[in-house]
Amino acid sequence: MYNDEHEDVIEVTDLRRVYGGGFEAVRGITFSVARGEIFALLGTNGAGKTSTVELLEGLAAPAEGRIRVLGHDPHRERAAVRHRTGVMLQEGGFPAELTVAETARMWAGCTSGARPEAEVLELVGLTGKHGVRVKQLSGGERRRLDLALALLGGPEVLFLDEPTTGLDAEGRRDTWELVRALRDAGTTVLLTTHYLEEVEALADRLAILHKGRIAVSGTPAEVTAGRPSRMSFELPDGYFLGDLPPLADLGVCGHESDGGVVRLRTTQLQRTATGVLTWAERTGVELRGLDVRSASLEEAFLGIAHEQAQGVAA
């Protein structure tokens, strides 16, 4: 058995997935997730997130590569893994005509060590919905039912494929809080999302997927490190980029202007902002649409898509 506190609960090596038509959705990715960690796979639609997580759930065999979940191959050694994992697919998968309580009871009968159904339904805020048929639930309520059932067996590893898609802001925050509490109690969580704020709110580590490959991975700080900050504003008529102090002196590493709108990229945000604002103050210019933001996941995310599109990054 696995007892080491610090071992990697999920290990993925050179994973590839090729669909029937020959489409290569996952093109050789490697990562690992430690016990008690929230790991996020971030990417645009079609980046390969769901294709990857389905392989980890053991729903299909990879074309190439190796997967270990709790020390086992989740596809070939299905019985050794399933009673220790909880899965939330990207889309429901519950009969429309069953009620919430009937669905939970069915799932409980198929789950080792299942806790009382009412308890997990309460955890996700579906207490008042026991008698409601699945088809009458809102999209967000269905996501929460799905989460409740993934938690039914008290899993050690939780796979959440876009867990908050369709949830309103409050529901999303509730889910985040629940996932954090699970992590704090030792559950390992692998989640996919295309919401940057979800990654910022939850992830201990992340990987940004792009076209089936991992473009960058690490802690949020590691992923944003080395990414430039941004500053943008609009110059009034009659003023041009050349009227500003020399950009290189302000630490600016890249710029573009479009009409009156100026966008600067900088590795020294404070120096750039001070320089520009001092100049504006001195010349009596009002900078409309002033926006100053430090390096963020969004920056990293958009930067990666941009670089890959231009073939800059290999």
Place this chain on the structure above:
Amino acid sequence: MNGTGMTAQSRTTGRARGSERGGGTTPGRRLWALGRAELTLLGRNRGVVFTALAVPLLLPFTVRPAMDQVDLKKQGLTLGTTLLTAAIGFSFLFAVYTSLVNVYVARREELVLKRLRTGELSDTEILAGTALPALVIGLAQALVLCVGCVALLHIGAPKAPYLLLPGLVAGYLVSAALAALTASFTRTVESGQVTALPLMFVSMAGSGITVPTEVMPHNLASACELLPLSPAIRLVRGGWTGQLSAHDTLGALLTALAWTILAVFAVRRRFRWEPRR
């Protein structure tokens, strides 16, 4: 977390209490859970319930005029036993085969099968548990038909009753396995009304459901004995007439077994667990 951290944690994960519950699932418990849910769903689909329950009771009467033109007595058959085997044959086809084609396709398209595969059920358990209510209803229906025919049509007690159960089990198992196979190449519930037709027609015409094989020309009858549902019908009919030799009984059982193995093998290779995208 605050001072009640541990309780809050075990409350969230449910793990600490998992060992206390010690509730490992067993295949039996999982099949029961899934079968019960399927039965609930079946009860909510009145159209399917009607087809499954009423058609096998009503259809045999449409066969009756054809029977009147056949010299049944010469073949050792009576009208009553012929109607009974027809009804049981329709039960194979309507209570189990077509109804399960629908269920398998519907569950696949709703992503229910995919979701079940993320859990502890094995693939075989998923297919078996889903089929459970239809199989139980079919079997119960056959027993009701047998008793009803004895009581109302005065067909007398079966002369070789030990053939009835193998016959019924073979018929329902082959029907369920072929339903899973048919569902593998059926994209929607609607197209299931077409993809299920070949087996329906072939069985009605050739397996002794509407026309007793005993009245067919010998060569044709021998060929028809190899059809998927023929062995089950022969066993049931033989169970009543007592006119199935040991040799023929063995042949029927082996044919049924061969179809079951073939269907299970094909389902293992071909079954689609999620919709095509």
